[in-house]
Amino acid sequence: MAATRNRNRHVLLCCVGLVAGMTALSFAAVPLYDLFCRVTGFGGTTQQAKETTGQTANRIVRIRFDASVDPNLQWEFQPVQRELSMRVGESALAFYRARNVADAPIIGTATFNVTPLKVGKYFNKIECFCFTEQKLEPGKFIDMPVTFFVDPEIMNDPNLDDVKLITLSYTFFEVEEETDAKQAELAEPANQRALQMKI
DSSP states (O other), X not given: OHHHHHHHHHHHHHHHHHHHHHHHHHHHHHHHHXXXXXXXXXXXXXXXXXXXXXXXXXXXXXXXXXXXXXXXXXXXXXXXXXXXXXXXXXOEEEEEEEEEOSSSOEXXXXXXXXXXXXXXXXXXXXXXXXXXXXXXXXXXXXXXXEEEEEOGGGGGOGGGTTOOEEEEEEEEEEEOOOOHHHHHHHHHHHHHHHHHHHO
């Protein structure tokens, strides 16, 4: 009887440990994946820099700007300039324009990448509207800057010798604002369940 109880306790502890481990892993997965993408440039994830390296190369690359909007976001969003040419290592400034066509204020946030995907680890953004959420009042528009450069280290990567065109893409999504009333409404069922459990 005692042996069975010990075995059951051991199985229970293993199951609880497994559930706790899986929960911790699920919370850690997003930041770890984000870190992996930023370090490796995986999936066209660009890098963040405070300034250029100070070195330039004679190689010229064309940068094409692309914009899209999630169908649920009532914004117009497009690049002000479709394309530019620049030297590797030199910084460039481009603008994207967003306009709220809804009759209420909307907060949006942008996701981004570059193609070809293998260029991600060499494409550095110094300043970008994608680092913060953007709030637009009804009918208003904003020109949002992005300052970037292509790291001269790209010259040392033989896999990228064929790259002459890089596309910088952004997609805007709506950010749901959580009002105090909404938070209270969401918390209410949990509070009621807690009271029911005590009774």
